Each structure stands twice: as structure tokens, then as C-alpha cells.
Amino acid sequence: MENEFFSKQTTRREILRTSGVLAGAGVLAGLVPGNLLSQPKALAGNLQQVASSADRLAQMKAGWAAIPLQTAKLRDNIYLLSGPGGNMVVLGGADGKVLVDSGIAAAAPKIKQAMDGFGGAPLKVLINTHWHFDHTDGNEAMHQAGAVIIAHENTRKRLSTPQDIAAFGLHFDASPPAAWPQQTFTEGTKLYFNGEQLTLAYFPPAHTDSDISVRYENANVLHMGDVWFNGTYPFIDPSTGGNIAGMIAGAARGQDLADADTKIVPGHGPVGDKAALAKSHDMLVTVRDRVQALKAAGKSKEEAVAAKPTADLDSAWGKGAVKGDFFTTLVYTTL
Numbered sequence: 001m002e003n004e005f006f007s008k009q010t011t012r013r014e015i016l017r018t019s020g021v022l023a024g025a026g027v028l029a030g031l032v033p034g035n036l037l038s039q040p041k042a043l044a045g046n047l048q049q050v051a052s053s054a055d056r057l058a059q060m061k062a063g064w065a066a067i068p069l070q071t072a073k074l075r076d077n078i079y080l081l082s083g084p085g086g087n088m089v090v091l092g093g094a095d096g097k098v099l100v101d102s103g104i105a106a107a108a109p110k111i112k113q114a115m116d117g118f119g120g121a122p123l124k125v126l127i128n129t130h131w132h133f134d135h136t137d138g139n140e141a142m143h144q145a146g147a148v149i150i151a152h153e154n155t156r157k158r159l160s161t162p163q164d165i166a167a168f169g170l171h172f173d174a175s176p177p178a179a180w181p182q183q184t185f186t187e188g189t190k191l192y193f194n195g196e197q198l199t200l201a202y203f204p205p206a207h208t209d210s211d212i213s214v215r216y217e218n219a220n221v222l223h224m225g226d227v228w229f230n231g232t233y234p235f236i237d238p239s240t241g242g243n244i245a246g247m248i249a250g251a252a253r254g255q256d257l258a259d260a261d262t263k264i265v266p267g268h269g270p271v272g273d274k275a276a277l278a279k280s281h282d283m284l285v286t287v288r289d290r291v292q293a294l295k296a297a298g299k300s301k302e303e304a305v306a307a308k309p310t311a312d313l314d315s316a317w318g319k320g321a322v323k324g325d326f327f328t329t330l331v332y333t334t335l
């Protein structure tokens with residue numbers, strides 16, 4: 001116990017010591033909103049002042065919650081909700097609404113209000129793409145609003161027990177039982193709502209070990225969760241099973257599930273298409289190959305980062321929260 005506690009403290013101190021990485025390299029990618037990351041000095045200062053994981057998490061949630069909720073129509077009866085958390089998608093109709101991901105809890109009233117504005121029957125189902133808090137923090141509120149929560153069994157496992165994301169020095173207590181998925185699956189399942197078929201399918205460990213895709217078969221819409229960050233380097237969560245090989249395989253499977261007309265929703269970033277997903281896939285392969293070569297040549301993680309294997313890619317892909325050095329670290333760590 002003491003050793004474990006000590007190692008956690010050490011990890012946290014290492015993270016805080018490397019505040020340049022925290023801010024400049026965007027360690028908090030995908031878990032901290034862009035409005036904070038656009039002010040890296042403020043973020044670094046804030047994080048250094050915040051001693052505990054609980055306070056840091058509260059600060060991240062507040063940052064997310066402050067982002068305005070935006071809505072966009074994807075197809076008839078299918079809407080994108082973006083802003084306070086990962087990208088959400090709502091399917092409406094007479095059978096009741098189906099929501100994919102629940103955003104930040106503090107934004108739940110706004111999210112519910114937006115869904116009410118789409119008309120039709122009340123919320124019936126909430127699907128989680130994976131366990132991370134920017135996709136599940138609103139679970140309890142949505143369940144109280146009437147939703148049955150469906151997810152991969154690993155999402156339930158992780159929400160119902162304490163978790164850590166070591167890359168951020170973050171600790172999560174178990175979520176309240178009302179936030180846990182009530183219906184789970186291992187490989188896949190199908191829902192038939194409002195004349196639509198939703199096909200839910202497990203990604204072998206990619207961004208985490210709980211990722212699924214949600215495909216709207218008739219409307220030709222695909223939600224990839226955080227297996228796709230459109231236009232930027234992705235965050236990968238090694239603490240809960242994430243790895244670069246799985247991200248590459250996930251991007252390949254996403255292309256297999258799509259045609260030229262498919263609207264593909266990433267966990268973070270703008271809605272895209274198969275061509276954009278292919279570009280992300282090819283970038284992941286390029287970085288993996290380069291980092292693999294450095295590792296095979298005996299380079300340490302620090303030496304691999306110092307070799308700048310993403311230098312020519314950073315202007316295109318490093319504009320998001322994950323910068324090249326941090327992405328190199330994630331790839332190296334999970335090879």
C-alpha cells in the first residue's frame with residue numbers, strides 16, 4: 001500500500017515537474033477543452049496551483065462545461081451536439097430519443113434542453129462510446145431523465161470501480177450506480193429505433209479497452225468515439241488499454257464501415273468523411289513506423305522524443321491538444 005501510494009505521488013510530481021509538457025505538448029488532450037489549451041501558460045500556472053487530482057479534475061470539468069453547446073443537423077432526425085465534452089449524436093423520432101455520449105454533467109440541463117428542441121418523444125436510450133469522463137459525466141443525469149444506458153462491458157467495469165489516467169495524474173472514484181451502463185455487450189449489439197438500425201461494435205483496445213463504434217445503417221452516419229480525433233494527433237490512454245496498434249486497426253475498420261457518402265463523427269474535432277479518416281490512418285501508420293524504428297534501434301523514450309520523428313507532420317497534425325512530442329511518447333509507450 002505504502003509503496004503504491006509513493007509511486008503514485010512520484011508519478012504526479014513527475015507530471016507537475018514537466019509542466020511544459022502538460023501545457024505546450026497538451027498532455028490533457030481530449031480531456032481538457034480547447035479554450036484552456038489555447039492559453040497554455042494559464043493552464044500550466046493553474047495546474048501547478050492545483051495540488052490534488054480531485055481539484056484538477058474539477059477544474060477540467062468546469063473548463064469543459066463553460067464551452068457553449070452547439071447543434072447541427074446531420075440527417076433527418078439525427079443531430080450533432082458539440083462543445084461541453086466529446087461529440088454527441090441524437091437520434092429523434094416517435095419511439096424516443098437515442099443519445100450517444102452524455103458530455104459533462106454540468107451541461108446536462110443544456111443538453112436536455114437542446115434535445116427537447118428537436119421535438120418528438122422523450123429520451124429513452126443513452127449509449128457510451130467509452131468510459132472517459134468527457135463522454136460519461138452526464139450519465140447519471142441522463143439516466144434520471146429516463147435513459148437506459150448501453151455500453152461495452154468494460155465501460156461498466158471502469159465506471160463502477162476506481163480508475164486512474166496516469167498520463168494526467170488523474171484519479172477517478174467509482175461513479176454513482178445510476179451512471180453505470182445497465183445493459184452491456186462484448187462484441188456488438190443492435191438497436192432498432194425510429195425506423196433506424198443502430199449497429200454497435202467493439203473496437204479491440206485502441207483509445208481505451210472500452211471503445212465502440214455506432215453506425216446508423218439507414219442514415220449512413222458513423223460515430224467513432226475517441227478512436228478518431230479528426231485533424232489532430234489523438235490521445236491514447238495506456239492506463240486503460242489504449243495502444244497505437246489498436247488505433248491504427250480502428251481507423252482501418254472505420255474506413256471499412258464507410259463509403260464516400262458516410263458522415264463520420266469523431267470523438268473530438270469536426271464531422272468528417274472516409275477520406276479524412278484515411279488521412280488520419282496514414283498519419284498514425286507513419287508515426288508508428290518511425291517510432292518503431294527508433295525503438296528497434298535501441299533508443300530510449302527520451303531519445304526517441306528528442307529525435308523529433310513527427311517534425312514534418314506537426315504543422316498539420318499538432319494544432320490540437322496533443323503535440324508531436326507527447327504523441328511520440330504515447331506511441332513509444334504503447335508499442
Ligand SMILES: [Zn+2]
Binds near residue numbers: 130226267
Ligand atoms: Zn476518450
